[in-house]
Amino acid sequence: MVDLSVNLAGIKAPSPFWLSSGPVTNTAKQADLAFAAGWGGFVWKTIGTPIINVSSRLGGLNYGARRLVGLNNIELISDRSIEDNVREIADIKRRWPQQAVVASIMAESKKEAWQELVRQVEESGCDGLELNFSCPHGMHERGMGAAVGQVPEYTERTTDWVKSVARTPVIVKLTPNISDIRQPARAAKAGGADGVSLINTISSIIGVDLDRFEPIPSVNGRGTHGGYCGPAVKPIALNMVATLAQDEEFGLPISGIGGITTWRDVLEFMVMGATSTQVHTAVMHWGFRIIEDMIDGVTNYLEDKGFHSIQEIIGKAVPSLTDWGKLDLNYQVRSQIVEAKCIGCQVCFAACRDGGHDSIRLQTGTRVPMVDQETCVGCNLCLLACPVEGAIAMARVDQGKPYMSWEQYVSAAGAQGCRGG
Numbered sequence: 001m002v003d004l005s006v007n008l009a010g011i012k013a014p015s016p017f018w019l020s021s022g023p024v025t026n027t028a029k030q031a032d033l034a035f036a037a038g039w040g041g042f043v044w045k046t047i048g049t050p051i052i053n054v055s056s057r058l059g060g061l062n063y064g065a066r067r068l069v070g071l072n073n074i075e076l077i078s079d080r081s082i083e084d085n086v087r088e089i090a091d092i093k094r095r096w097p098q099q100a101v102v103a104s105i106m107a108e109s110k111k112e113a114w115q116e117l118v119r120q121v122e123e124s125g126c127d128g129l130e131l132n133f134s135c136p137h138g139m140h141e142r143g144m145g146a147a148v149g150q151v152p153e154y155t156e157r158t159t160d161w162v163k164s165v166a167r168t169p170v171i172v173k174l175t176p177n178i179s180d181i182r183q184p185a186r187a188a189k190a191g192g193a194d195g196v197s198l199i200n201t202i203s204s205i206i207g208v209d210l211d212r213f214e215p216i217p218s219v220n221g222r223g224t225h226g227g228y229c230g231p232a233v234k235p236i237a238l239n240m241v242a243t244l245a246q247d248e249e250f251g252l253p254i255s256g257i258g259g260i261t262t263w264r265d266v267l268e269f270m271v272m273g274a275t276s277t278q279v280h281t282a283v284m285h286w287g288f289r290i291i292e293d294m295i296d297g298v299t300n301y302l303e304d305k306g307f308h309s310i311q312e313i314i315g316k317a318v319p320s321l322t323d324w325g326k327l328d329l330n331y332q333v334r335s336q337i338v339e340a341k342c343i344g345c346q347v348c349f350a351a352c353r354d355g356g357h358d359s360i361r362l363q364t365g366t367r368v369p370m371v372d373q374e375t376c377v378g379c380n381l382c383l384l385a386c387p388v389e390g391a392i393a394m395a396r397v398d399q400g401k402p403y404m405s406w407e408q409y410v411s412a413a414g415a416q417g418c419r420g421g
């Protein structure tokens with residue numbers, strides 16, 4: 001059997017499949033259902049001074065027949081009392097001692113407020129704390145959430161307040177609403193954080209009602225900027241996780257969040273440097289049961305590849321992530337249409353002529369186009385637009401020319417220029 005257990009900055013869990021903070025992790029009943037279904041960790045809905053929520057508070061992005069490709073929300077932190085949350089966490093920890101229960105917390109930007117909340121919440125016996133410096137709406141306007149995470153000095157100072165009283169590991173949840181994720185991550189480290197989690201939601205307006213001229217979701221005729229999440233945000237989240245995994249100055253454990261829906265998503269975050277993963281929108285859409293596929297998929301993958309423990313794959317793809325300037329300019333591929341599989345829809349022709357390099361030609365007597373090998377630049381667009389798996393292949397055509405980076409090219413061109421001059 002493959003060992004799926006993980007240890008994120010001292011928070012031990014039977015698997016890397018955790019639920020992130022939000023409506024999915026609001027109550028003890030949900031924790032019971034989630035752990036019974038097979039989830040390995042549960043980051044409780046952010047606890048703080050209880051708030052009042054608005055109605056309605058969610059908006060969805062549908063794409064063709066696919067619903068909830070993206071989800072937008074204007075929900076705030078927990079509307080339940082600190083005491084109720086603490087009592088339920090304690091109860092859950094008693095009944096599920098092996099599973100990781102992390103308490104997400106958010107306080108007013110005052111030392112006493114944060115430290116008092118830490119003391120109260122740690123009474124629950126939770127395995128760790130996640131500091132919410134990242135909600136981009138509502139709390140942010142009150143100087144909390146992303147208002148802290150967007151200013152490295154505030155991030156460092158607040159983390160330090162918490163660390164000086166916390167008895168359990170402290171994870172800082174980062175906001176993606178910044179230009180360079182390394183700045184708040186390094187600030188969290190400077191404040192003493194044991195790890196980080198990312199991403200929280202992306203500031204957004206998901207759509208507009210064109211009959212009422214109101215942003216969606218509407219609260220009695222008005223809308224506001226919300227937080228965007230779900231499958232559509234995965235590339236942004238993966239990019240930020242990988243950037244931190246690669247940052248030698250940072251070097252703390254990472255919990256990856258953002259658009260994770262399938263076992264493949266989990267593995268992609270882990271090979272890009274995440275020690276655990278957290279899921280939210282996918283469970284809001286499909287329920288806790290999606291964990292069954294995640295466990296099967298990850299286990300089968302690891303067994304097929306000959307790994308004994310999931311920890312062996314953490315960060316495995318990070319060394320192959322590099323700067324553009326180090327990519328091989330001599331590596332060349334060209335598109336080829338596989339006649340036996342082509343259905344003659346000619347989507348590739350339109351895509352290449354109008355959106356690519358005009359290298360696909362129509363032929364008389366057949367609907368199967370052909371690729372002009374002289375002008376094709378090997379961009380992949382036809383392959384991506386083609387509706388049939390395997391009907392277009394990219395073949396290597398550089399005959400194994402030696403590696404040449406942009407940096408090598410520039411220095412060779414410079415040398416030649418000097419000689420020429």
Ligand SMILES: Cc1cc2nc3c(=O)[nH]c(=O)nc-3n(C[C@H](O)[C@H](O)[C@H](O)COP(=O)(O)O)c2cc1C
Pocket residue numbers: 020021022023045046071072073075076077078104132135173199200201228229230231233257258259260278279280281282
């Ligand atoms: C309705 C809703 C409420 C959320 N509330 C919180 C919260 O209270 N605290 C928090 O840290 N993140 C909150 N999040 C953010 C999620 O934990 C997660 O970071 C984000 O949704 C990205 O993951 P996903 O793409 O899997 O949904 C919330 C997300 C949604 C959709």
